[in-house]
Amino acid sequence: MKKIAIIGSGNIGLSLAKGLVKADFAQAANITLTRRNIDHLKSFADAGFVVSNQNKEAVVSADVVILAVLPQQLNTVLDEIHSFIDPAKHLVISVISGVSCAAVREKLGESVEVIRVMPNTAIAIGQSMTCIASDNASAENIADVTKMFETVGSVVKINEDLMTSATALCACGIAFFLRAIRAASQGGVEIGFHADEALKMAVQTAKGAADLLLLHGTHPESEIDKVTSPKGCTIAGLNEMEHNGFSSSLIKGIKLSALKAGNLYTKES
Numbered sequence: 001m002k003k004i005a006i007i008g009s010g011n012i013g014l015s016l017a018k019g020l021v022k023a024d025f026a027q028a029a030n031i032t033l034t035r036r037n038i039d040h041l042k043s044f045a046d047a048g049f050v051v052s053n054q055n056k057e058a059v060v061s062a063d064v065v066i067l068a069v070l071p072q073q074l075n076t077v078l079d080e081i082h083s084f085i086d087p088a089k090h091l092v093i094s095v096i097s098g099v100s101c102a103a104v105r106e107k108l109g110e111s112v113e114v115i116r117v118m119p120n121t122a123i124a125i126g127q128s129m130t131c132i133a134s135d136n137a138s139a140e141n142i143a144d145v146t147k148m149f150e151t152v153g154s155v156v157k158i159n160e161d162l163m164t165s166a167t168a169l170c171a172c173g174i175a176f177f178l179r180a181i182r183a184a185s186q187g188g189v190e191i192g193f194h195a196d197e198a199l200k201m202a203v204q205t206a207k208g209a210a211d212l213l214l215l216h217g218t219h220p221e222s223e224i225d226k227v228t229s230p231k232g233c234t235i236a237g238l239n240e241m242e243h244n245g246f247s248s249s250l251i252k253g254i255k256l257s258a259l260k261a262g263n264l265y266t267k268e269s
C-alpha cells in the first residue's frame with residue numbers, strides 16, 4: 001500500500017483524503033495531512049489520518065506527494081521540501097491551479113515525475129470530474145494515477161495547455177452549478193414554496209437533468225425539446241432567461257475563470 005502525503009490540507013486536500021478513504025483506495029493511516037495549524041485537522045486525526053505541520057517529515061515518509069496549497073503558497077512549500085524529494089521514490093501530484101508541471105520541476109528537480117490533476121470538491125463523495133495531464137510522467141504512473149482518481153469519480157486525460165480551462169469548467173464549475181440551483185430555489189420561494197422544500201425540489205430536478213444526459217448519452221437540447229411543449233410554459237420561461245443572458249453569462253463567467261486560473265501563480269515568491 002503506497003503512502004500518500006497531502007501537503008496543504010484545506011478544502012480540496014481534505015475532500016480528496018475523504019474520497020480516497022471512502023472509496024477504499026487508501027486507509028486513513030496511510031495518508032498524512034499537513035497544514036500549518038493542525039488544530040483544524042482534529043476530526044481527521046480522530047478518524048485515523050496522520051496529521052502534521054511538518055511538510056518535510058510528511059514527504060520523507062510518503063511515496064506519493066500531493067501538492068494542494070494555494071498557488072501563492074506554493075513557492076514556500078517547494079523551497080521547504082525540495083531537498084527531501086527523491087525522484088527514484090516520489091511521484092508528485094499537483095492539484096494547484098495555474099502551475100505547470102515544468103514550474104514544479106524547476107523547484108523540485110528536473111528528473112522528478114510530476115502529474116497535474118484537476119479534481120473538484122465532489123471528490124469527497126466519489127463524484128469528481130478530474131482532468132489529468134503530465135509532460136514527463138511514465139505511462140505506468142499516469143495509468144496508476146488515473147486508476148486512483150477513477151475510484152473517486154470520472155477521469156479525462158487532457159493536454160497540459162488545457163488545464164486552466166479544465167479548472168474553470170470542472171473545478172469552478174461546482175460553484176457555478178450550485179449557484180444555479182440556489183437561484184432556482186429562490187425562484188421556487190417566489191412562486192409559493194417554503195425555502196427548504198424549494199431547495200429540495202431544485203436539487204433533485206438538477207440531479208435528474210444531469211442524470212438524463214449521463215444515462216441517455218443525449219445532448220441537452222434534445223432533452224430540452226422533450227420538456228418544451230408548443231406554446232407552453234417551459235419555452236416561455238427559458239426564452240425569458242435567455243433574453244436576460246442566461247447562457248451568455250455562464251459562458252462569459254467560464255471564460256473569465258479560465259483566464260484568471262492561468263494567472264494565479266508567479267515563479268518568484
Ligand SMILES: NC(=O)C1=CN([C@@H]2O[C@H](COP(=O)(O)OP(=O)(O)OC[C@H]3O[C@@H](n4cnc5c(N)ncnc54)[C@H](O)[C@@H]3O)[C@@H](O)[C@H]2O)C=CC1
Pocket residue numbers: 007008009010011012013034035036037055068069070071073076077095096097118119120121171
Ligand atoms: N477548492 C477547490 O475546489 C479546488 C482547488 N484546487 C486548487 O487546490 C489548491 C488549494 O485550494 P483550496 O483547498 O481551495 O485552498 P485552502 O486554502 O482551503 O487550502 C490550502 C491549505 O494549505 C494550507 N497551507 C498553506 N501553507 C502551507 C504550508 N506551508 N504547509 C502546509 N500547509 C499549508 C492552508 O492552511 C490550507 O489549509 C489551490 O491551488 C487551488 O487552485 C483545485 C481544484 C479544486
Ligand SMILES: O=C(O)[C@@H]1CCC=N1
Pocket residue numbers: 097167171172
Ligand atoms: O477558486 C479557485 O481558485 C480554486 C481553483 C478551482 C476551484 N477553486
